[in-house]
Amino acid sequence: MPNLPEVETIRRPLAPHVERRVLERGEVLDPRWCEPAPPSAVEDATRGRRIERLGRRGKYIVLELEDDVHLVMHLRMTGNLLLAHDAPYTRVRMELAGGGDRVLFTDPRRFGTGVVLLGVDARDEYFDARLGPEPLDPDFTADALRAMAAGRRAPVKAFLLSQDRIAGVGNIYADEALWRARIHPLRPVGTLRRTQIEALRDGVVESLEAGSDARGAPLDDLPHPHGPRGPFQAPIPLHRPPRGACPRRG
């Protein structure tokens, strides 16, 4: 479920509570979380290190620690990162020094993963190998999109979903962006006309922004046990319309 806006909604309120604090220890309760690395890799990396920053790239969350140690996490579909003492489905538990706060990675379906990367170069290499540009960065222009789409026969929806083209667009936002741009999802992306490419770029950006706005609405100050996704699963309008006729064309 987490696409870029959801990941950002989890990251943003959490960041001020963890940045500049020291991790006493991290404990991997589910060894599969960091496979093929052993849990000790995560535990060694986190022990006693200060958190410099809680960042994001695409759908990844990055816990940037001192000494240039980067803990890169992916929530996949059901993962969550929250500040709480206990929560169901906890896979990783990180104790913060002074106060007994804990950062928990929870995930009922155990799809979520984490990896420790040493050095900013290793981190960038990791992302460069699998992620395209950030769609909310200013260089994500219609021209850039057109260059990426040129000559490709893949359906435009599949194209939007491939993270090595555009980082952070998932199923919900691909549908929403195509709906806004009035483009059929199966249309080969390389055949789109210039005006459609422009509409598509706008559709991607606007749906991501709408998603961030909707879920980024302030709730309480602290993430509660069920995490910062709460009551406002308020869907953007049309991802799943009432079954039946198309609301636009019948």
Added chain:
DNA sequence: CGCGCAACCTGTCTGC
């Protein structure tokens, strides 16, 4: 290389 698709999981929804 580009594309399609199965596999990974398990909670929740759907249909009988």
Added chain:
DNA sequence: TGCAGACAGGTTGCGC
């Protein structure tokens, strides 16, 4: 009402 089966969905890896 209960149960079995379908579905959800991001990424990886394999086959064509």
